[in-house]
Amino acid sequence: MPKRVLLCLGVVLVLAGAVAMAQQPDTQYHPGPKLDPAAVARGQKLFITNCSFCHAADATGASGPDLLRSPIVLRDQHGETIGVVVHAGRPGAGGGPSMPAFSSLTESQIGDIAEFLHSRVVAAADRFDYPITGVMTGNAAAGAAYFNGAGKCSTCHTVSDTAPGTMISLAGIAGRFTPPNLLKRIAYPAPARGAIDETAAETVKVTLPSGATVSGVLIHQGEFHVVLRDADGWQRTFTLGPGVQVAVHDPLAFHKQQIGKYSDAELHNLLAYLETLK
Ligand code: HEC
Ligand code: HEC
Numbered sequence: 379m380p381k382r383v384l385l386c387l388g389v390v391l392v393l394a395g396a397v398a399m400a401q402q403p404d405t406q407y408h409p410g411p412k413l414d415p416a417a418v419a420r421g422q423k424l425f426i427t428n429c430s431f432c433h434a435a436d437a438t439g440a441s442g443p444d445l446l447r448s449p450i451v452l453r454d455q456h457g458e459t460i461g462v463v464v465h466a467g468r469p470g471a472g473g474g475p476s477m478p479a480f481s482s483l484t485e486s487q488i489g490d491i492a493e494f495l496h497s498r499v500v501a502a503a504d505r506f507d508y509p510i511t512g513v514m515t516g517n518a519a520a521g522a523a524y525f526n527g528a529g530k531c532s533t534c535h536t537v538s539d540t541a542p543g544t545m546i547s548l549a550g551i552a553g554r555f556t557p558p559n560l561l562k563r564i565a566y567p568a569p570a571r572g573a574i575d576e577t578a579a580e581t582v583k584v585t586l587p588s589g590a591t592v593s594g595v596l597i598h599q600g601e602f603h604v605v606l607r608d609a610d611g612w613q614r615t616f617t618l619g620p621g622v623q624v625a626v627h628d629p630l631a632f633h634k635q636q637i638g639k640y641s642d643a644e645l646h647n648l649l650a651y652l653e654t655l656k
Pocket of ligand 1: 425428429430431432433441442443445447448449450451460463464468469470471474475476477478480491
């Protein structure tokens with residue numbers, strides 16, 4: 379393609395991107411719960427005094443792990459999964475450093491800490507807010523190679539119209555998202571918890587002491603209960619206790635673990651490749 383055409387394309391994409399961004403309801407990006415700035419500020423204070431010496435003030439980890447990549451944080455909505463760890467502490471995997479229990483922090487304080495952590499995750503994802511001129515610098519062939527190789531994308535995705543079995547087709551994906559939204563989509567596919575779109579929903583299998591099992595879409599997982607929607611559409615609540623086993627499957631686990639692990643070149647090349655899938 380001549381340089382001039384590319385330039386025009388770039389301008390069109392910038393405009394399309396600007397329009398898509400301005401019309402918030404049309405953008406496909408749902409980073410999770412709407413953040414409350416007052417709660418974020420309260421949570422930041424609590425985090426700095428209670429948590430920062432092990433997880434760093436920006437939560438990216440020190441002696442304790444990087445919480446912006448923590449599946450527990452990414453899965454959390456309002457403190458329900460973070461709260462379990464904070465209240466119980468952690469023994470430290472494989473003799474590694476442990477985390478003390480913070481039994482005196484209230485639910486609402488934990489909710490604020492969660493809000494702060496979610497704001498950090500969103501800020502980290504904004505790394506994907508490349509200006510579009512920068513976004514289009516990738517190499518499609520290198521992106522295809524990464525997609526089918528080291529990136530492992532092709533283990534779950536196909537780019538053809540027909541997707542056999544559990545494969546998810548990305549055919550036409552570039553027609554559905556502007557480049558910045560496509561980047562965000564790679565970093566953060568649709569929210570999983572209780573999702574209507576069953577492909578991306580977290581599922582759970584509960585095994586009762588009798589050995590009977592019940593499976594469905596995970597609606598809520600707390601310290602004491604798990605709530606699911608079964609195949610008939612009924613919402614069912616199970617009390618956790620001895621002999622009750624809960625196995626959660628998150629189809630987006632791979633995507634969540636990958637957040638922040640891609641190099642800029644990998645992302646740009648991937649995007650250039652996906653852009654060919656009109
Ligand atoms: C004394 C150091 C220390 C303090 C203080 C601390 N943590 Fe931790 N935290 C750790 C360590 C170490 C782990 C990993 C333990 C393990 O191996 O599972 C951890 C794990 C976690 C996890 C689970 C991460 C995952 O995905 O497995 C969360 C969430 C968490 N901490 C949140 C907090 C919050 C919120 C606070 C403040 C209220 C806090 N931590 C205070 C050391 C600490
Ligand atoms: C372990 C399986 C798995 C792997 C590996 C995987 N994905 Fe996904 N991906 C999913 C699931 C599940 C969805 C959600 C599908 C849905 O919403 O219907 C998804 C969604 C997406 C979407 C959004 C699709 C849409 O229509 O909204 C994009 C883009 C995407 N993945 C790109 C990638 C890329 C690029 C890679 C490699 C770096 C990759 N995926 C690796 C499972 C995977």
